[in-house]
Amino acid sequence: MGKIQTNLRLITICFFISISCFSQNDEKSKKIGKVSNLFKSTSVLEVQMIYSNRDLKKLTNDSTYLDVNLAYLDKDSLRSLPVRVRARGNFRRKNCYFSPVKIKLKKEHTKKTLFKGNKELKLVLPCLKEKNTNDNVIKELLAYKLYEVVSPYHFKTRLLDFTLSEPKGKKVQEHRIKAFFIEDMDVLEDRFGGKTMKRNVHPLQQDSLNSIRNSFFQYMIGNTDYSTGYQHNQKLLFLNGHSIPIPYDFDMSGLCDVSYSVVSQIDGLVLPLESVTQRLYRGFQRSGATMELIRDEFLQNQENMMAIMEDHKSYFENDDEFQISKKYILEFFNIISDPAKFKSEILDKSRTK
Structure with missing residues (x-):
């Protein structure tokens, strides 16, 4: 009985806002464009990079990037490609140990790789080195995943096991943390036209x-x-x-x-x-x-x-x-x-x- 009442209520609501309802049905019925291979899988991707957090914050801005290599595990083999990175986010740049990262990739370097079709990516990292640092990343990732249920118009994400090797003078400090990629707005534009x-x-x-x-x-x-x-x-x-x-x-x-x-x-x-x-x-x-x-x-x-x-x-x-x-x-x-x-x-x- 409760299910029947719920359906009747939905029918009544749609009657009063029929234009919006039909518009929404049309939206959902439209064929969504291709999702790049990077974001098709739900498995955790292993990624490694080498850079200094200090240099990233001090030496980069909207137009200045650092040249680094991005290594990732692909079918049990470690592959690498050159990328350019900069710090992003005003608050986190000032208050966090790990700054979020904007990554630029060249088409010629991503051919025949998992990153094909992506020119830019956002890399979300923990803010601080603290007790629940990795859980904080998972909670923010969850927000993106929950929004995927809410709306077809959302950013795709990919969870990472991220290793950052950070030069500290003559030593290298290794950070093994959770992180995730977010697709660029240009890719989202292409997906929906x-x-x-x-x-x-x-x-x-x-x-x-x-x-x-x-x-x-x-x-x-x-x-x-x-x-x-x-x-x-x-x-x-x-x-x-x-x-x-x-x-x-x-x-x-x-x-x-x-x-x-x-x-x-x-x-x-x-x-x-x-x-x-x-x-x-x-x-x-x-x-x-x-x-x-x-x-x-x-x-x-x-x-x-x-x-x-x-x-x-x-x-x-x-x-x-x-x-x-x-x-x-x-x-x-x-x-x-x-x-x-x-x-x-x-x-x-x-x-x-």
Whole structure:
């Protein structure tokens, strides 16, 4: 009986927002372009690099790179290719031991390799050398994986067993850590036949369903360190006359709850939060029917999302960290499954400006 009622409710919702519903069905039915071999596999890729963290931070900028070699394990054989790297991320460059890395690859070097089709990559590393450093990486990776369930418009990722050999004077310090690659926006553009938008677009002028999905997702992982209007930790994909938000960088979220996290202040706005683990819905007011549609989408995907959590359990070094992360996501589903909580925590908190 409950299943019948749920289906009737969805039919009613789609009737009132039929254009959006048909638009979304059309989106999902479109053939998605090719995914490069690097991101097709879910296995952990072994990667090795040699560079100085100090040099990376001090000697590189948006246009200056270091020349290094990237070695990776391919069918039990270690292969190597030349790449160029620079530090990225203003906060992490200043506050972290390991800076996130932007990697540039040349087409002539990637032919007949696992990296074919990738001209640029982001390399996400832990921030600090601390107790839960690898678990922090897995938690941020999980955010990307959960968003894959939410929207077809997402960045592909690949988990790494990363070894950094860092010259320290006459010695070399070896760091064996978890990391992951993120595909470049150009590859995402090619996959969907869209273009990155350079100008800012107000969230209410963005594709409504994808904008709301993004807002629900950010609330789910407890992230306020983003702005779709100012493209802070967001890209906008222009596709078929619509602008679609593509989120990234989730280390400041409540799901990750890293030691260096702070409550974000975007454009000078101070949020009423004492900790990043507190949730605050940052989406804008939309029609009740549209909000209900996205709510039902998330509830129907709860099982898939929790399965993804379980699939990554073995990568955690500390089981307590996994259980805390799992509980945090379940708390979100407890909120949206309760009509009163959904109203008070999301509908009533929706922004008007």
